[in-house]
Amino acid sequence: MIPLEHLDSAQIPGGNELRLCRRGKDFMIQLDRNELMNSRMSGSEEALATMALDRLVGYKSPHLLIGGYGMGFTLRAALAGMDQGKITVAELVPKIIEWARGPMADMTGDCLEDPRVTLKMRDVGDLIYSARDVYDAILLDVDNGPDGLVRDDNDRIYSRGGLQAAKRALTPGGVLAIWSAAPDESFKFRLKRAGFEVDEVAVRARSNGKGPRHVIWFAQEG
Template identity: 60%
Template sequence: MTPRELIDVADVPGGPPLRLFRRGGDFMIVLERNELMSTRMHGSEVALGTMACDRLAGRPAAHLLIGGYGMGFTLRAVLGRLGADARVTVVELVPGIIAWARGPMAAVTDGCLDDPRVTVEMGDVAATIGRATATFDAILLDVDNGPDGLTRPANNGLYGNQGLADARKALRPGGVLAVWSASSDPAFARQLQRAGFAVETVRVRARENGKGAMHVIWFATKR
């Protein structure tokens, strides 16, 4: 087997560092012992983007917020579905993630960060959401492995009562909050309902070929 090569380490504000590995032509981002994402398995990240766009029902000049750039699979999926009048704001907490996207992973990035529809903000997505009122048609969150602060404890606030209330306020009428998770969490689905959302739980495979682990995406529509 081809050995895994450590490419770089990136500091996470308030959390343990992320490590970028390469094995052959594949990249992996690892948090401690958890492989958060890889170029081998990104089907559910693509689905997060495409399925969110499908639920916007062709709204003109849609404005989407993506929390967590990751490896850019969700962003590229969104850009492939949206029209020229759309806007996408990407909020990334870790500067190293964007440096990797423009550096060793530039071929994977494929220029999506330079798309004229895209604005990149460095910072905490919770703060961006908290400042917004009826701003976004969709908010896509993939900053942890599910509705808990795996990457850093402060992220727990995104999934609590105040975080969901802020997300609902930040969405336009009928807007969609989409949350990616590596596993199911029925209690979180009920929490979304109590926060004033109509909730759809979708299970998708990790790989685009329909194989791999089953991941979960909650699509919560503002009522």
């Protein structure tokens, strides 16, 4: 078996340590013993963007907010799926961007330098809470899902107050899309209680339709 190589570590503000590893040509980002991301499993992160764009019918130049960058799968899928518009990417951990432009540059390409992209090294929650009618879609993949694993402060994004803030940050008819590693009926109910109509979609982890099932909630104001 090809050995696992530890390339670098990063401290999450207010959280634990992330590890960037490589096995052969495959990259992994780990938290303790949990594998948060793997370069072989991009399907559901890409679907987060493509399925959200499918729901923005009639938007010729949408403004998307993506939190966070991860391995860039969602950003690259969004760029490929829109001719015009702009994307704000919120990433809290500077090392994530260093890794994208360093060890993973061959995979990432120049997506962060695309003129449609604005990178903000901030907590996506801060951008959501401070915005009013700004974003046509908010795409969240900042943790393993609503049950915070990476950082306790992520819980505020998925709280009732966070969902109300997201609704205010969206333009009329806008889409809140949330990725999760597993279903969560209580969170789905919370979305509905916040006044959203919710479409829950199960998506395979790999782009070839294989791998574990992940969940994406697409929420629009009811």
